[in-house]
Amino acid sequence: MLLYIQNQLPCILKNAAIKLSSFLFLSKYNFVKRLIHQSDSRIIQKCYIRHTEMKEAIFIVLAASMLWLAACTPQTDLTYTQDIAPIIYQNCTPCHRSGGAAPFSLTEYQHVFRKKKTILAVTQRGLMPPWPADRNYSHFLGERYLSDSDKDKLKRWIEGGAPEGDLSLLPSLPSYPEFSSIGKPDTTLWFDSILIKGNSRDKFYIATLPIELSKDKFVRAMEFLPNQNNLVHHMNGRLLNYDEDKKANIKSGKRLLNLETDEDDYLQQFNALNLANDDGSRPSQINSAVNYLPGVQAQLYPEEIGGFTMHKKSILLADDIHFGPIPQDKWDHSRVNIFFSKTPPKRPINEVMMGTNGASKIIPPLIIPANEITTHTTFLKIPQDISILTINPHMHLLGKSFKAYAITPNQDTIRLISIPKWDFRWQYFYTFPKMLKIPAQSVIYVKATFDNTTHNYNNPNNPPKEIRERLDNGGAGMRTTDEMLQFIITWLPYQMDDENLSLEAK
Template identity: 75%
Template sequence: MLKYIVFLSLVILAALSCTKNTDLTYSQDIAPIIHKNCTSCHRSGGAAPFPLTTFQHVNRKKNTILAVTQSGLMPPWPADRNYSHFLGERYLSQDDKDKIKEWIEGGAPLGDTKTMAKPPLYDQYSNIGTPDTTVWFDSIKVIGNSRDKFFIATLPIVLNEKKYVRAMEFLPNENNLVHHMNGRLLNYEDTKKASITNGLRILDLEVDEETYIKQFDALKLTNDDGTRPVQINSVVNYLPGVQAQLYPRGIGGFTMHKKSILIADDIHFGPIPQDKWDHSRVNIFYTDSPPKRPIREVMLGTNGASKIIPPLVIPPNQITQHTTFLKIPDDISILTINPHMHLLGKSFKAYALTPKQDTIRLIHIPRWDFRWQYFYTFPTMLKIPAGSVIYVEAEFDNTSKNQNNPYNPPQEIRERYEFGGAGMRTTDEMLQFIITWLPYQAGDEHISLLVKEDKSE
């Protein structure tokens, strides 16, 4: 009998702890958090693989949602917010995290739907306005073998006259396919290249070395005499859920010649289980005024202005540390920074040391995630005084504990140089720090880089 009573009270206790009650409801408390932090990616046609726009969606995924929100994996923002701040930071406040936890553990009640807010509306074809022109890359077939894929894609653009561009925006046709792209513009002189349309358009970066070298030549990116055209880096970048870069008027912009080739260098597709076709578009926003303060770019590390020490050769079963640094001769104003490594990246830190030995913090990424390579824009321009040295410290993990290691067992991985950039091949590694900047002008540190909804041109 006593045994029976003990058993019964245990059952009652267990039942009580499972249905711990909560006053929080989806309608009143949780939907606003999800709408603010999740549905920009988790929606139909959005960047994430599944929507979270209804109670049913959220309820079905609640256990994973609990895990990824508490661990900080979602919303994705790998930079350490205790180190430095940027525009558009994605994070849940402790209060929001606690609410999600309490609500899910309390049985995830729906509540009264009459007063529930609707998820925000999103424009499928542009996040920044009505483009002047839209151009398309060739379709790319993405094989469904559940592995990450990397390509180079080229898009020749012929104009009647040279034009000034305020912004370019890349949009995949099926959002959750493309995970990352970085676009450069090759501007040709009319007389130096007869045709820009006779090159190969797509290069799979997973082919063997010989095929790769042949196909890279077949992209036909050089002038007819073999010299290189003028190149503008980072004219367009894409990451799921990230709005195209739009700087305040008078800052940035570039010129596009009558003949140019947009090259998506590292277009990265996430793993999918079935074959799919991607057909990505590029929206172009022109402006009548020539760029007043055109953006400059400097790159540290691979292919850049500073050496990597020790050289980027990562032996199997090792974790290695590397650094690279660059002295800044004149006062500059930094706008945006982009740390870049590949699959072996482990951590990344960058800062400037002024001639007075003051430290200006740039960025710290304690746990590198190659899926979330943001271009981080400072809230206001960041002045770096002349004579400062910018330091980068990076760690790479070539052990089998690194889940993204492309080889099992691990093999030696190194950086490798090619025309205009080292490729995102699984056999390559990179350490790059890209800085977009302007020559400093008095008052720059007070200029906000936040562009308010500016959909009219």
């Protein structure tokens, strides 16, 4: 009933205003008329009628105003400052802030109030904050999720009028580095700008970034930040290290190679990047010096873990940068943050990739017929004791679910990750809270399901058509509309007590 009255308040107030306006006009008219016709008894009757109408109008206005005030008065004891801000700061502002990955900020009450309907919808449906991994299966650092209690608080606060509360109780906004997810970088470098053509096709480029330092330095981490973060699907970066006497000019080559070219022209253009030493030999390289996927934040391990040496002369080779299809031209001007270390890396990390282009075959081959849901597996035996730090599942638009686990020689199961509802937009590098020991001779299994039917709203083809992984030259196997099944594992040779070593950066 109250909701109905609230909806009718504008109409009620309008009618009351009309009555008051009419009364004021006719009152003036009747006053003049009384002066002319003092003897007319009907004046008394008319004045009585107008007086009655005035009382009615005033009563309506007062009643409506009281209802209006009641409707505007918060109907909840929850406030932003005391109850909601802690939830927002913990789960939303790491991305929803100036310089963050999200399209709008939620760092202030006014921001949250304006977006309250959107916040209510996406939190109640479980769309935000994004965390695809099943928390009942395994746990990782940086998990962002809302408990049932958090969801209930948000719902009751928004539906109760979203009051701000006592400003003295507002917690301090966490301190975030600008244009970084892990801290203030020691230096930031930019790739050359890339014009992304708006022809609704995937774009693939190789880009180079020459780096000159005053001396060799130890690198703790590198972080890639796309300018068009809603367009960049992935970036894989290798660091090429040059000895001073083997490469006179690291800036002599081309900076950009379009991979949408035929094979002969591709080889010619690749050579034009001039990545070899002056004598034609290859420089040393650091694989996976920096990578990027949607939703991925750079990983900063504890000081003694990971890292590498960057020579005085080096080239960061982004091979490749993948931009998704767009209808209009846009420019991208991506940057790289570099975090140096004063000490050399004690335990350099290793990486193994299972599945597409990796160390293990996919069974059956990754061919997904139209209008079918298929399941594929891949497995890899581990020859030595290892400690896993980070894992990264990867599929494209037909992905439906993903699970990975290890079976030890004693037939024990070690859970790695389960993603029951795959979401192409959110593909994290998941880091365990502590190193995870995998005994020698264990087998790591990956099981993934793909949905190539019309029930998959992400299906790029309507009607569906056969989709498979493509491993041909020129990056074609990386297209969004093709498929991949990969599981990337970052690991170290096991050392005593690794399983008790926290991976949170200090």
